Amino acid sequence: MPRPSTPLLSPDRIRSVALAIIDRDGLDGLSMRKLAAELGVQAASLYGHVRTKDQLLNDIASSILSTVDVSGFTVDWREGLIRCARSYRAALSSHPNIVPFLAYGPAGREESLQRLDLLHGALVDAGWSRREATMIAAGLMYIVFGSALSSFSSGFSSDPADYTDRYPHLDRAHLLPGVARELDRDSFELALAAFVRGLQGLCRGPDRDSRA
Amino acid sequence: MPRPSTPLLSPDRIRSVALAIIDRDGLDGLSMRKLAAELGVQAASLYGHVRTKDQLLNDIASSILSTVDVSGFTVDWREGLIRCARSYRAALSSHPNIVPFLAYGPAGREESLQRLDLLHGALVDAGWSRREATMIAAGLMYIVFGSALSSFSSGFSSDPADYTDRYPHLDRAHLLPGVARELDRDSFELALAAFVRGLQGLCRGPDRDSRA
DNA sequence: CCGACTAACCGAACAGTGTTAGGTTAACTC
DNA sequence: GAGTTAACCTAACACTGTTCGGTTAGTCGG
Known part of the structure; x- marks a missing residue:
C-alpha cells in the first residue's frame, strides 16, 4: 500500500488517536505500533509526520495545556x-x-x-x-x-x-x-x-x- | 559461575544499587541489565531476589517514604x-x-x-x-x-x-x-x-x- | 504526454527492554 | 556420601522506539 490517494495520516489525526489511546489504556498503553495499527498503518509510517514519540507526547501535552x-x-x-x-x-x-x-x-x-x-x-x-x-x-x-x-x-x-x-x-x-x-x-x-x-x-x- | 560461596545478591543490596543508579542516571537510566552489571551479575539472577522491576521500584519508594x-x-x-x-x-x-x-x-x-x-x-x-x-x-x-x-x-x-x-x-x-x-x-x-x-x-x- | 521528483507508506532490521525456562554447580542437610 | 536447595548462568521470547531502503501514487515542468 504505497502512497494512498488521500493521505491516511496527519499530525492532528495522529495526536488525536494517540490521546484517545492514552485516555483508554493509560500512558504505558501507548506504543507506536499500537498507535499505527489503530490508524490503519505500519509503525514506520508515523515517523514521516512525527519526529519522535517523546515529541508526540510533548505536543499532546501542550495542546491540552493550551486550554488553560x-x-x-x-x-x-x-x-x-x-x-x-x-x-x-x-x-x-x-x-x-x-x-x-x-x-x-x-x-x-x-x-x-x-x-x-x-x-x-x-x-x-x-x-x-x-x-x-x-x-x-x-x-x-x-x-x-x-x-x-x-x-x-x-x-x-x-x-x-x-x-x-x-x-x-x-x-x-x-x-x-x-x-x-x-x-x-x-x-x-x-x-x-x-x-x-x-x-x-x-x-x-x-x-x-x-x-x- | 554457579552459586558462589558467599551470595553476591540480596534484596537490600539490589535496592541500594538500584537507587544509586536512579540517583545518578535518572529513572529511565535504570534497566535490569545495567543494574545486574553493576552488581557483577547477569540480569536473570535478579529475579531470584526481586519479583519484578515494578515491585523493586515500589520497594525503593516505600523505603524512601518510610523516613517520613x-x-x-x-x-x-x-x-x-x-x-x-x-x-x-x-x-x-x-x-x-x-x-x-x-x-x-x-x-x-x-x-x-x-x-x-x-x-x-x-x-x-x-x-x-x-x-x-x-x-x-x-x-x-x-x-x-x-x-x-x-x-x-x-x-x-x-x-x-x-x-x-x-x-x-x-x-x-x-x-x-x-x-x-x-x-x-x-x-x-x-x-x-x-x-x-x-x-x-x-x-x-x-x-x-x-x-x- | 512523459519523465523527474517528491510524498506517503511498507518490510525488515537494530539495539534495547522486562521477563522466563532450563541448565550447572556450590553449599547445606541427613 | 546422596539428595536437595539456592544462586547463578545462557538463551530465548515478546516487546519497545527508531532507522534504512524500497515501492508506488500523486504532482509538476517541458
Whole structure:
C-alpha cells in the first residue's frame, strides 16, 4: 500500500488517536505500533509526520495545556489565581493519564513557560514583588499538579474492603469512585481557598493600594 | 559461575544499587541489565531476589517514604501539618529522580496509606470532622508532591539565556541551579504556611476547644 | 504526454527492554 | 556420601522506539 490517494495520516489525526489511546489504556498503553495499527498503518509510517514519540507526547501535552485560561486577572489577583488554578485542573483532569508524563520534567515546554510568565506578570502588576510573585505562582502549581496526580480517584480505589480494617481512620466511603471524584474536587477547592486566603498577611502583599 | 560461596545478591543490596543508579542516571537510566552489571551479575539472577522491576521500584519508594515522620502532632495540628510536610519533602527531594515513578499512582503503597491514616486520625483528634481531615490531608499531599515534581531546579534550568528575552517577567536568576534550589524551598515554605494559615476560618475548624 | 521528483507508506532490521525456562554447580542437610 | 536447595548462568521470547531502503501514487515542468 504505497502512497494512498488521500493521505491516511496527519499530525492532528495522529495526536488525536494517540490521546484517545492514552485516555483508554493509560500512558504505558501507548506504543507506536499500537498507535499505527489503530490508524490503519505500519509503525514506520508515523515517523514521516512525527519526529519522535517523546515529541508526540510533548505536543499532546501542550495542546491540552493550551486550554488553560490565565485571563482572570482583570478582577483582582485572588480571583485570577483561583480561576487560573481551576482552569489548569480542569485541563489536567480531563486527561488524567497523561499527567505522569508531565511529571518527567517540562524542560522546555514552551506553553507552560509562557503561561507562567503571564501569571507572574499579573501578580507583579497587582503589587507583589518579583520574588513573591514567583513563589506564589509556584505554590499554585504545586496545588494544581499535586491534585492532578495524588488524587483519590486514581490513587487507590480498587477494593475498599481491603482498607477498612487496616486503616481505621480512613473512611471506606472515600474510596467509592463517585465519592472519590467529588472528594478530589472538594479537596482541591479547599487547598486552593486556604492557600489564597493564607497569602495575605504572610508577605507584605499588594493590599495597601489595590484593595483594602 | 554457579552459586558462589558467599551470595553476591540480596534484596537490600539490589535496592541500594538500584537507587544509586536512579540517583545518578535518572529513572529511565535504570534497566535490569545495567543494574545486574553493576552488581557483577547477569540480569536473570535478579529475579531470584526481586519479583519484578515494578515491585523493586515500589520497594525503593516505600523505603524512601518510610523516613517520613508524622509524629509532630503532639504540639498542635498546625505544627503537626508543617512538620509532616517538611519531612515528606525532605524525603522526596533527597531522591528527586524517583518522584516521577510515584506519579504513576500509589495504588497499594502500604506505607503511604498508613501514614495518611495516622495524619487523618491526628486531625480528627484535633477536632476536625472526618471529611475535613481527609481534605486537609489531601491538600497537604498536593503541596508536598507538587513541590517535589514541578520544581524549578529540575524543571527548566538548562540555559537561562534562552528564556530571558522570550519571557520578560521571569527572572533569569531563577534558573541558576543554586538560586533555584533555594527558591524551591522558599516556595514550598510559602505555600505550606499560606495553606495552614488559610485553613482556620475556612471550615469551622477545631479551634473552639483546642486553641483560642 | 512523459519523465523527474517528491510524498506517503511498507518490510525488515537494530539495539534495547522486562521477563522466563532450563541448565550447572556450590553449599547445606541427613 | 546422596539428595536437595539456592544462586547463578545462557538463551530465548515478546516487546519497545527508531532507522534504512524500497515501492508506488500523486504532482509538476517541458
